[in-house]
Amino acid sequence: MTATLFAEQTLNGLQFGVMLFLMAAGLTLIFGIMDVINLAHGSLYMAGAFVGGTVTARTGSFLLGVVAGAAAGALIALLLELTVIRRLYRRDHLDQVLATYALILTFNEGVKVIWGPAPIFLAAPEMLSGTVEILPGVPYPAYRLAVICAGVAAALFLGWLIGRTRTGMLIRAGTTHRETVQALGVDVGVLFALVFAIGGALAGLAGVMAGPVLAVQVGMGEQILILAFVVIVVGGLGSVKGAMAGALLVGLADTWARAFLPVLLRGLLPPSSADQVAANLGSVAVYLLMAVVLAVRPQGLFPRHA
Template sequence: MTTILFIEQVLNGLGYGFMLFLLAAGLTLVFGIMDVMNLAHGSLFMAGAYVAAHVHSRTGSFVMGVLAALAVVLVAALLLEVFLVRRLYGRDHLAQVLATFGVILVADDAVKLIWGAAPIMASAPAALSGPVELLPGLMYPSYRLLILATGVLVALGLYGLVNHTRVGMLVRAGASNRRMAEFMGVRVGQVFSMVFLLGAALAALAGALMGPLTAVQIGMGEEILIPSLVVLVIGGIGSVRGAFVAALVVGMVDTIGRAFLPLLLRSFLSPALVSDLAPAIAGLATYALMAGVLAFKPAGLFPARG
């Protein structure tokens, strides 16, 4: 293992962590503030990836693809919130899970109807298709640096919004005691709608940025939803800071494990056994991490109401 390889994998882990944060931040806002378990959040991520890839391929503009993804997903999220999610406020979590799981099935079939069942290979913008020399001998894809920068900016923006603006104060008030906030004149319903749309926008942005790094395909939302829920639990439900820290930790553990665990196991196991065993152990590492955190802090690292 060389120093260059280690630094590359650390940067890859940070990039994956930031993508998880974009998705988990929306989840933790919706679940922690609105008390709605929205499994359809992954479908919004998938929709953002498909729309961005389609518009980029047609127009040649990556920025146009991202903006189109945000616009389409926001409209879809608005319809979802008006016609379904509002009816789930105050309902038990089982009803929320069943209702939003139905949305996943509908979304997958809708994507199959519009774009077909075959995966779409999205491309990065031409200006960011080449590598950048960060250190002597360390060439790193410039598009992945864009993802890192976007994750940092979104994290700072969310922190400022939730903790240092009047909107954030209203959000926290509605989450802490909805009835009291309504008595004080806060239109909690509108605040919750804004939170839901903000979460949808983050999911769309994550999908649009993730498309060039992986195949855009049906079911990609469900695949990314599971580690996002792990991030939600580790960080603490309703905590943006917790989602940020947990996403980076999970991203690093997953990436470092998949990159270096095979090298470690090959020193005393056969290559055939390593090829089967290493991915399984690396996949279980994040769940072991979640179990370890919950054993000592059942409410997560940074519980919103700790």
């Protein structure tokens, strides 16, 4: 185990974590403010990837694709908020789960009707398709570095939005003192729709950003959705800071387990069973992490103060 390999794998873990953060941030924000659990968040991610891929293919510009993907996520989220989610605010979580589960079925089939059953193409822009030598002898994909930058930028933007703006103040107040905010004459409906659209934009952005490294196909949303759940459970529901911490922790745990467990176990067990045990442990590393965190802190690392 060399120091450079360790550094590289750590960077890989951070990059994966950042991608998870883009998904988890919207999910946790929506939950924190509206107390809504939205399973269809994965569908927004998928929609972003498909729309982004189509726009990139038509225009030849990845940047336009990113904008279109995020816009599609926001637009569909807004539409969902107005037609469905709005009716679920006063319902219990069970109804929310089922309604948004029904939405998943609908969206997956809808995408199949529009784009067909086969995965579609979405490539990184030419200037990001190469590698950058981050350490001597360690070329790193430029696109992955770009994903890290975009994720950090999104996190900073969210931090600024929530911490420094009037909207953010209302959002923060809305989570804890909904009645007070209403009494101040703020239209909570508009506020909620806005938050939902922001969450949708982040999911769409995550989808289109994931496109060049992951398959753009039906069902892609649910895969990452479940990991995003683990992230926000670990980080603490409703907290953007928690989502960041959870995402990085999950990303690192997952990558490190896969990278270093086989090496560690080969020192302890015969090679054939070491690979097997390592693979099995690697499969459940994230869930074990979640179990441990919950056993110690049931409300997650950064619980929301309700």
